[in-house]
Amino acid sequence: MRQILLASACALLLSGAAAASQPDPLPSWNAGPAKAAIEDFVRTTTTPASHDFVPQAERVATFDQDGTLWVEQPIYSQVMYCFERVPQVVKAHPELAGREPFKTVLSGNRGAIAHLRMPDLLQIAAATLTGMTVDEFNTSVKAWIATARDPRWHRHYTELTYQPMQEVLKYLRANGYKTYIVTGGGQDFVRAYAEQTYGIPPEQIVGSVGGTKFSGKDGEPVLLKEPKLLLNDDHAGKAEGIHMMIGRRPYAAFGNSLGDQEMLQYTQAGPGARLEMLVLHDDAKREYAYGPAQGLRDSKVGSFPQLLYDTAHKNGWTVISMKQDWKTIFAFPE
């Protein structure tokens, strides 16, 4: 009897040691349905004996960026980039200084800037995101992202990525998944920092695509960025962009807003085990609370209205509560 007890004790100790040697790949997640859904999905799709096993070449996971991988409030970082680039544009084209909407942006009047309307924003986007070579743009974004800071935490935007989502990216990659960003933001903008920030290379960034024009400027062949939208990578455009850029249907998709709905629907419509998740911003203290967490029908950016919440429940998508599911939000001390 004592020997049996001893053997059991040893077995327990050994199994404990084995568990300890395989650290939790998602340490920033609290135990709960969201964490379990991710772990179950990985187990189901990567265990060779599983009915829903997915060959490694087909393992594709797609992630929205703004509001899913990093903070999108109070304003998208790419819009901040555009605003902060206006002085340089005006320096090169002084005639714009007295012209709207550039005049308002230059005034620094936050209230007036917040009231700029979509045609104004598009004019600013065209002036700040096009007209240079793709290499010049890449250099400019890299320089900005290395220095710019957000208005609340006064941190680099790349520090405002969600630690739990960084763990999901790494966990999926460690299990043979190719991770893609599928963003409404500019493809070239996100490519400039995504490799360093998320470990996701340029060829795995699907974003809104502006046209380029091959040109022999100064005798050297270059690609000039043009004010022409080839793909609006939002809503249906996310499913269409995934097909265009990847050519495979994702097995897992993560989003946080109405614009991600079609990507999740497209993912779910494939055969076998699929994972669809939505990040709910319900943590006003550690991040922000908006959408259904605030009882809002719609919010200014990154809308996650009641409608999406209802769709998620109807379709069996898993909602991630930042407040409940995430032990920590950021890698830096809160």
Add this chain to the structure above:
Amino acid sequence: MRQILLASACALLLSGAAAASQPDPLPSWNAGPAKAAIEDFVRTTTTPASHDFVPQAERVATFDQDGTLWVEQPIYSQVMYCFERVPQVVKAHPELAGREPFKTVLSGNRGAIAHLRMPDLLQIAAATLTGMTVDEFNTSVKAWIATARDPRWHRHYTELTYQPMQEVLKYLRANGYKTYIVTGGGQDFVRAYAEQTYGIPPEQIVGSVGGTKFSGKDGEPVLLKEPKLLLNDDHAGKAEGIHMMIGRRPYAAFGNSLGDQEMLQYTQAGPGARLEMLVLHDDAKREYAYGPAQGLRDSKVGSFPQLLYDTAHKNGWTVISMKQDWKTIFAFPE
């Protein structure tokens, strides 16, 4: 002295054995400037101590398909697919049977078919390449490519890939290069067989892109192929398509026609060691001879006119002579 001789003999034998244990990665290539250019490029860009060393993540090589990886004469295989699909289309839409250009295609009159003009071909392309879901199209192309045979060798089109180029693809991949197809052909068409034929996955096929439309057909979300051209992946479109789909400038590019010129220029304009190669069709016996090999200023398909030949020499691009540089053309016995 005898011991020294013995030692030398042993060293020779051993080095011979070492060489034998590293088989030639390009056995279908004759020794010459083309083979040497490929080997030098790989050595230079993958030897860590080399001044032109390229980190693995940046190793991108792009290949035109028609006329570069496989036979493009007497007609592009995708055009054959379109023609051979016409009866099915007419079955679904009987009113087309008496209408041109469908009437001509249905007649089977080769002379008349050969005289169809671009607007006719575009009408046939729209009728045969769009209107179905991307999954239905993929299934259709897979079924066709598994059975269709070319008119000269009576082989599957996928057997008409050039063995020496298959070796280059494998050799580059073995040295950390990501290999991409950059084709004027339809992206979805080539994706249907490229993984099996070249070992190149769907996400590494850059081709002419037709629009898709996300739709809830029969309640299931699907992507419908639309008669809308998003990217004409030829000439300047190849450089633009590479930026859109890969976001990195290639280190090596292979083509065979005027439509590949901008891709090679864009590749060459990057810093460090780059490789630009053009396949010259000068082997009427084993394959075809066209372009400058025939003294033609232009040829009907896959044009490699004197102009391109001159550009290649001016820019220092390496021309691959099928006749001189390739020991064998195909994997099947000639």
